[in-house]
Amino acid sequence: MRYYYFLCLVVLVSCASSIQKVSTVPPQNEVIEKVGDFFPAFQLGTPVLKIERTLFKEKTVATLALRLPEVTIRYTLDGSEPTQSSQPYGSPITLTKSGQLKAKAFHANYQSSETVAATFRNISDALLVESVAIDVPPHQNYTGSGDQTLIDQIKGERNFRTPRWMGFQKTVTATLKLSQAKTANQLTVSTLSDTDSWIFPPASIAIYAVNESGKEQLLAEKSIETPTKDSSPMLQFHTLRFTPQTLSVVKVVVKNYAEIPEWHAGKGTPSWLFLDEMLVENR
Amino acid sequence: MNRRHFVKNTLSATLAMGFLPNLGRAARQELAIFKDVVLGHGTHQYKVDLNWGALNSNYYPVKDCHEMVQDSKGRIILLTNETKNNVIVYDKSGELLEVWGTEYPGAHGLTLNVENGEDFLYIADNNRHEIIKTTIDGKEVMTIPFPKMAGKYDKAEQYVPTETAIAPNGDIYVSDGYGSQYVIHYNAKGELQNIFGGKGEGGEFFDNAHGICIDQRDSNNPTLLITERERNQLKRFTLDGKLVEIFDLPGAYICRPVMDDENVYLATIWSGDKSPNSGFISILDKDNRLISAPAGSEPIYQNGQLQPMHQALKVFHHPHDVCVDEDKNLYVAQWNSGKTYPIKLNRV
Numbered sequence: 001m002r003y004y005y006f007l008c009l010v011v012l013v014s015c016a017s018s019i020q021k022v023s024t025v026p027p028q029n030e031v032i033e034k035v036g037d038f039f040p041a042f043q044l045g046t047p048v049l050k051i052e053r054t055l056f057k058e059k060t061v062a063t064l065a066l067r068l069p070e071v072t073i074r075y076t077l078d079g080s081e082p083t084q085s086s087q088p089y090g091s092p093i094t095l096t097k098s099g100q101l102k103a104k105a106f107h108a109n110y111q112s113s114e115t116v117a118a119t120f121r122n123i124s125d126a127l128l129v130e131s132v133a134i135d136v137p138p139h140q141n142y143t144g145s146g147d148q149t150l151i152d153q154i155k156g157e158r159n160f161r162t163p164r165w166m167g168f169q170k171t172v173t174a175t176l177k178l179s180q181a182k183t184a185n186q187l188t189v190s191t192l193s194d195t196d197s198w199i200f201p202p203a204s205i206a207i208y209a210v211n212e213s214g215k216e217q218l219l220a221e222k223s224i225e226t227p228t229k230d231s232s233p234m235l236q237f238h239t240l241r242f243t244p245q246t247l248s249v250v251k252v253v254v255k256n257y258a259e260i261p262e263w264h265a266g267k268g269t270p271s272w273l274f275l276d277e278m279l280v281e282n283r
Numbered sequence: 284m285n286r287r288h289f290v291k292n293t294l295s296a297t298l299a300m301g302f303l304p305n306l307g308r309a310a311r312q313e314l315a316i317f318k319d320v321v322l323g324h325g326t327h328q329y330k331v332d333l334n335w336g337a338l339n340s341n342y343y344p345v346k347d348c349h350e351m352v353q354d355s356k357g358r359i360i361l362l363t364n365e366t367k368n369n370v371i372v373y374d375k376s377g378e379l380l381e382v383w384g385t386e387y388p389g390a391h392g393l394t395l396n397v398e399n400g401e402d403f404l405y406i407a408d409n410n411r412h413e414i415i416k417t418t419i420d421g422k423e424v425m426t427i428p429f430p431k432m433a434g435k436y437d438k439a440e441q442y443v444p445t446e447t448a449i450a451p452n453g454d455i456y457v458s459d460g461y462g463s464q465y466v467i468h469y470n471a472k473g474e475l476q477n478i479f480g481g482k483g484e485g486g487e488f489f490d491n492a493h494g495i496c497i498d499q500r501d502s503n504n505p506t507l508l509i510t511e512r513e514r515n516q517l518k519r520f521t522l523d524g525k526l527v528e529i530f531d532l533p534g535a536y537i538c539r540p541v542m543d544d545e546n547v548y549l550a551t552i553w554s555g556d557k558s559p560n561s562g563f564i565s566i567l568d569k570d571n572r573l574i575s576a577p578a579g580s581e582p583i584y585q586n587g588q589l590q591p592m593h594q595a596l597k598v599f600h601h602p603h604d605v606c607v608d609e610d611k612n613l614y615v616a617q618w619n620s621g622k623t624y625p626i627k628l629n630r631v
Contacts, residue, residue, distance in 0.1 A: 041314035045580075045594035048555055067580030068595040109315040110596065158556045232559075 044105045044113035054155035057124045062093045066105045075103040098122045125283040130179040142167025156276035169270040172254045181248040186241045190277035194233040200271040203255045210249040327566045327575035329628035335377040336624040348616035350393035351606035354402045362393040383421035392446035405447040412439040433478040448495040460493035479524030487526040494539020508540040530571045534592035543607040545569040550602035555593040560600040
């Protein structure tokens with residue numbers, strides 16, 4: 001019993017003085033090592049890439065920036081990884097065709113940067129869509145600029161809290177009415193993947209031609225790859241090709257995940273689906 | 284994970300992704316090693332000490348290193364949300380002096396105030412939804428719970444305080460940066476005086492009122508400086524909660540304003556489009572213009588407007604606070620950065 005009181009006393013004393021003095025702790029120097037010995041130089045920041053209009057009819061302009069002295073930004077337009085011998089960036093780049101721009105910064109004293117990439121599309125082949133009807137309302141915080149957001153031919157950016165984006169927590173069915181019946185052979189749905197913000201790409205997309213009597217015919221369908229834990233946020237174009245058809249009304253079913261995947265902090269809850277554009281094209 | 288492992292992982296990831304193409308021995312020697320790199324611009328330039336304050340994480344782990352202050356004895360005090368040791372006290376060389384604190388799971392904001400010659404700490408705990416005032420060695424002297432009496436809150440969960448600031452008269456200001464966006468004003472005893480801000484679109488409202496401090500550069504007219512992180516703005520309010528002016532820092536997600544002489548220092552947790560690991564440090568002059576951005580792009584004003592900022596060098600991941608010592612060296616605490624210890628920037 002005396003021993004028990006003694007123990008209590010020790011506990012009380014150590015609680016009263018919650019500060020651990022360093023003299024009582026183990027040495028720590030074995031863990032510290034000079035970092036520079038095996039990884040000598042900092043990496044450059046990623047260049048800032050801005051494209052005036054991602055969807056354009058005649059031309060658009062891309063600019064690149066990394067405001068650090070003696071930096072060279074190099075870029076490619078053929079999808080290849082930029083290298084020391086790629087085209088150096090000097091002034092804004094005029095783009096006329098669909099494609100992808102990749103850029104990377106180089107400097108004599110630092111590790112070269114990560115690659116920044118963006119796709120852009122010439123949509124002069126896109127058919128004019130007269131109207132769009134969506135079967136479910138978007139979430140009140142992410143209403144875009146109304147249903148027209150999906151056919152205004154303006155791409156949203158990485159920031160989804162803008163009038164360019166519509167956000168849903170359900171499967172979305174959009175019915176597009178072309179201004180006149182025309183031949184088309186592909187349809188593109190533009191979405192955002194940003195899993196840190198609980199925004200996922202669609203699980204799948206299906207498109208149907210709707211004839212005058214309202215009869216539907218499946219044109220194409222596609223499953224979309226589920227992002228993994230390590231996926232970076234990205235703007236996505238999902239293109240579905242089909243046999244050329246004369247179309248006047250198209251129904252697009254963009255299926256949302258019923259539940260966020262197991263690896264995510266939001267698992268089991270409905271995921272967010274963000275849409276900003278749908279394009280019907282003949283190309 | 285300690286810094287050594289963190290850096291190694293970064294290296295292997297970099298190699299795996301092919302970012303070191305055929306760097307021969309000669310090429311490698313041309314690269315500037317960490318300690319020779321000079322960061323920042325103009326009058327505020329620094330050399331980097333990545334090893335400052337690194338500890339054995341088996342004994343003294345950190346999670347997010349949220350904030351740092353210097354006490355009257357010149358010691359550097361770090362607040363982390365690791366409840367094994369919420370407070371880690373260093374000397375300026377980075378030697379460990381003592382640790383304390385195990386009951387602050389949401390340890391986020393750390394402010395030091397000298398009251399009748401004695402140092403006190405104010406901890407904003409965003410998990411406990413309250414402010415805790417302690418002595419410099421960790422004895423709790425006051426707790427301010429969620430401000431139900433202000434009439435804006437139904438439950439504690441709506442109140443997620445990120446920062447405190449103490450006025451010359453002892454009044455306490457709390458910014459609810461992760462909660463309902465109010466700024467709550469108490470007297471020194473913790474009695475409610477005023478509440479302002481909240482969510483909304485106008486200048487007097489906030490989207491992440493993350494940090495707050497008292498600006499005494501005009502000694503006759505102390506005011507509040509409040510960071511609005513999501514909108515990349517620094518806002519000046521009167522002590523009774525009226526908006527005075529707004530300073531735009533486009534591309535800079537600023538955490539809390541730290542006053543030192545005529546300058547304001549701001550850890551910048553992300554830049555540009557909020558890409559991960561894109562942080563840097565922002566330093567403002569007496570007129571609140573950006574004059575130096577260690578690890579950030581050169582500050583350029585055109586027609587009075589700061590051009591959008593971005594990270595220039597990957598020195599930091601997510602800086603969350605800056606502490607300035609009497610020699611004008613900086614200590615940078617980081618959020619979500621692989622459980623690494625602070626980085627010191629030595630003024631050159």
